[in-house]
Amino acid sequence: MMSCPIWITNFKTYEQCVGKKALELAKIHEKVALETGVSIGIAVNAFDLFRVAQEVKIPFFAQHCDPVDYGAHTGHLLAQSIKKTGAIGTLLNHSERRLSFADLQDSEVCARKASLTRVVCAEDPQEIEKFAWLNPDFLAFEPPELIGSSTASVSTSKPESIAESVSLSRGIPVLVGAGIQSVADVKIALELGASGFLVASAITKAEDPEATLRELVSAF
Numbered sequence: 001m002m003s004c005p006i007w008i009t010n011f012k013t014y015e016q017c018v019g020k021k022a023l024e025l026a027k028i029h030e031k032v033a034l035e036t037g038v039s040i041g042i043a044v045n046a047f048d049l050f051r052v053a054q055e056v057k058i059p060f061f062a063q064h065c066d067p068v069d070y071g072a073h074t075g076h077l078l079a080q081s082i083k084k085t086g087a088i089g090t091l092l093n094h095s096e097r098r099l100s101f102a103d104l105q106d107s108e109v110c111a112r113k114a115s116l117t118r119v120v121c122a123e124d125p126q127e128i129e130k131f132a133w134l135n136p137d138f139l140a141f142e143p144p145e146l147i148g149s150s151t152a153s154v155s156t157s158k159p160e161s162i163a164e165s166v167s168l169s170r171g172i173p174v175l176v177g178a179g180i181q182s183v184a185d186v187k188i189a190l191e192l193g194a195s196g197f198l199v200a201s202a203i204t205k206a207e208d209p210e211a212t213l214r215e216l217v218s219a220f
């Protein structure tokens, strides 16, 4: 398990973050993690899991895991197969890959059975409270309307919701994401009780991802 506070960059399916470019960005994350000692991970698309596993030693996550076990489930992402790539865990219920609550429960169980670290994403404090009962390893609060924003962040726009999410999480570490892009955003969230960050644009769209990552995790 990663030690808090943690940083996870979500590569999503950005063109600059898939295939060989995923590997380049993964190596940048590994270099910053080794040099700063910060607990840094990445979430990569399913087809890059093995590629990343061969080249870097930092924790990496799948972006989704389907609610299926071994069997006749064509086209699904199987938790056991994710584990066999060397991934330590998986995101679940990201705003861009939402699940019904029933499927979220089943996916969480499948991921738990495969000994994957589960990061369950929630869109508001009420979902944090509801999903905490699934007892994942991490919860991630990400208001969807702020995802990808370059002018506002969850820290500056919804500080009270960060604090409320932390209070409703039943002690489960809460990561925050959506528009995180400055040292101030990181410091505000940590002061409100966040246990880490789930970030995409600030790093994946940066002119210099390494410099930006170093700057943002320097606030840890």
Ligand code: G3P
Pocket: 010, 094, 142, 146, 147, 148, 149, 177, 178, 179, 180, 198, 199, 200, 201, 202
């Ligand atoms: O999973 C993290 C992501 O949804 C946050 O997106 O681009 O606002 O950092 P972004």
